[in-house]
Amino acid sequence: MGKKICWAIIFLTVALNVVMLQWAIESYLGHEFEKLYQFSIVALLSSFIALIAFLKWRRLEYSQ
């Protein structure tokens, strides 16, 4: 996995998390708690993926 792929993954996770946060707030206000939990789980997984991608990028970036 190259550095550019890491960049792309991180940007995709930002976009996904923005949408998940918006939907989570809408679900919370609409008392749709099942959906809220689903969106939270997706957002947390996305955050974890972003963290992994960042660590990978950092290793590649600073090993040169």
Place this chain on the structure above:
Amino acid sequence: MKDNNRKSKRNQTGSNDELVNLVNNVNRKEDLDLNRRAFLKATAGASVALGLATIPFSVHAMIGDFEDKENRVGIVKLSELPKGSSITFNYPTDHDPALLVHTKSGELKAYNSACTHLMCPVFYEKEEEVLLCPCHKGYFELNNGQPLAGPPQRELPLIETEVTNGIVYAVDRRYRHG
């Protein structure tokens, strides 16, 4: 000879020579802080922060008391509410303002009357048979509570009603309906 002396002093500390000012990097700190690496670090941090920001809502949903318990509340005698009129009441608690409308066609429609935009009270517009939030001109469909125009994005919570012995009762509330 004179030119040579001038040249040698050019890079001395405190020199007023223009070239010194050209090579001196006055924004060195910004160059170190605002670069490609720092940008990606901030982006990754933002992604993680956005993901974590969903947790408080889930936690509050888990521990909060959100259950709409069966709560039957008498609102008004139907005979006291002619067609084309409305009355305000509170449901399910005293802190939840609501609006009961007897439409021109004879139906009873009840919604929580706090606008889903910024919680301003919503009123019944008899002429156009719509619900209006005057704060920012938000319009809601009278028949289903869905937003028609203006800033509101969500429907008004629907209050289910029953008529027993000529008295209108509020019996339940639904947030998402249609």
